[in-house]
Amino acid sequence: MAHFEGEMMRKNKNSRILIITAVLLLSIASVLFAYRSAAHMVIKNMTAMHIDMDESTEWSGGKSYIKVPYALDSQSQYLDLYVPNTAINEEAPHLFVLVHGGGFIFNDSQSRQAQLMYRYFRDNGYACATINYRLAQEEPFPGALCDVKAAVRFLKAHADEYGYDAEHIAIWGESAGGYLAVAASVTNDNEFMDVEYIGQKEYEERTGEKLSAKVDICVDYYGAVELTDKSDDWKTLGVPKFVVNIANSWLHTDVMEGYSDVESFWQRKETSQMSEEEKAYSDIYTYVAENISKDFGVKFWIAHGDCDITVPILQSERFYDTVKELVGEGNVFYRVVEGSGHAGDIMYSDEELSGLKIFLDENL
Template identity: 30%
Template sequence: MTATAPTQTDTGWPPPPFRAPTPAVTGTDGVRRFHGLSYATSPGYRPRLLDVHVPPADGPVPAVVWIHGGGWLEGDRRYPPPTVPAELLHGAVLGAGLALVGIDYRHSLEAPFPAQLHDVKAAIRYVRRHAAALGIDGERIGVWGESAGGHLAAMAGLVRADVHGTGLEGAEGVREEDSGVLAVVDWYGVSDIEAILGQPMPPLPGEPPYPNPIDTLLGGPEAERPARARVASPVTYAADGGAPPFLLIHGREDRVVPYSQSEALARVLTDAGGDVTLRPVEGADHIFLGSAEVPAIVAHSVEFLRKHLSA
């Protein structure tokens, strides 16, 4: 009798590149919640997880992929920035009849760019593959991110395999689905990294000293960083046309990511014939600190997504 090698079905090894959704938990509010779904796995890294919140509906609903910030160094899919209560963000999205998909991604000390973009695109492909099980319309997906997540949302909306090749698409998780999106909301994300290389960071509390987020994201020798910065910058791809509608919201007094970063992306998108709205927030620092407009900003963002995903 000839022995055969064990299959993945027999032993669970090697681990699959993603796992199918587990059953949802339905709350008293009627919202179906899927917690901690593994949308991508790869040796040497923690599984990348996402949560899905689906409002009560008679059929599949559009979905918004939420991408957290944190300088590409930290952050958690479950928590918006401290200026934006999770109840406000989640309630506004679900109340508009949209599903909310919160995702984690590899931080830059785990792996430099483009690992973060690979993970975002893998999450979108996962949602599209399992849309029926999740109660989502896989043809109507948008992305929304803040700070580092805003940068990744912009990149996810602009980088397309048919135009820019597969190097930024990644091969994590589900591979066969499309990673395109119908709308992008970018809150105070970096758009032209080369323009701010070497920019000093405002002093941040804590020990040991906080790493420079840009240097850590790009990795590699210092001499290579300008070239790496161009590859990691949304403005590099914004001129190619075919972008989905963009909403950019940015504090005028942002000391971490200058307001000029969103101005630059809006200008390139406009010149390429894109549909872009830039909303300045007067007197606001990073994460909209100092502004009383946060509820209105959330409402504007959700209405933008509802409009473009429900059309």
């Protein structure tokens, strides 16, 4: 009898384990189904391709100029310049200006993404200038934007000295750098020109004119072009807040000094508490509406990964739709990179960059 009771207890215990396991598996399956879009993004991010990058700083294809100061307000205002040998195309190379990302609080001119860009393009005949700018910890908005526009003017003023063609310039930025590159491209020469570049007085005295910060092509890689709350976009994309928080845990640091997000920290005021006038001051669409028209003269290449869990792809979609209406469909190109997360290496594969190079070759 005791043996029979023990056997029944063992079977009941096993049954309970099976039931609990089934319930857990069902719960997991239900969650995955409910958040299947987010699950897909997470899996793609975890299994994404990785580019092995040579850590050597040696380059035999031309001249390197490291930490060239372009302004004197801060030690952060410098750029690294790579000018290929002109024998590649028998002409002075076109200039490609690169603006790193990092949420306005991290990275510098030698970020991984900036390196992947300039290593490819300098080897393919472009002079590449990767800009360092004042991060949010050092200077609030619009400091970094003023730095970028000063660097562009510096590069134009010193083109003959370094040996590249500054008559036609492309600018690229990724993530936060995407915001800066776009903002520099759509604002005019009366806006955000407060930083004096090195040699400005001499240039203006010699030529009798002021240099423009205008560029010819803007390349926006998953740019954070909207400094606003992203909750509605994540809801539309089916990505729950806890997934976004985990994916962007690198942004939740003490460096933000108590602000709820990097956009608020950069502007030194919670975006939710800003007036409409304050929001408009940093809103790219303010300047798009004021300055862009059919004869604007700047062409756009916009690229975004469809598995980005940092900057919603909907931001790039809206920007593309808006710009297309203003400059014409033939002057803006939108590329969705399937399976790419935020700053994913696939965005910097030879296949992707060769397509961008064709666009630059044809339009610079």
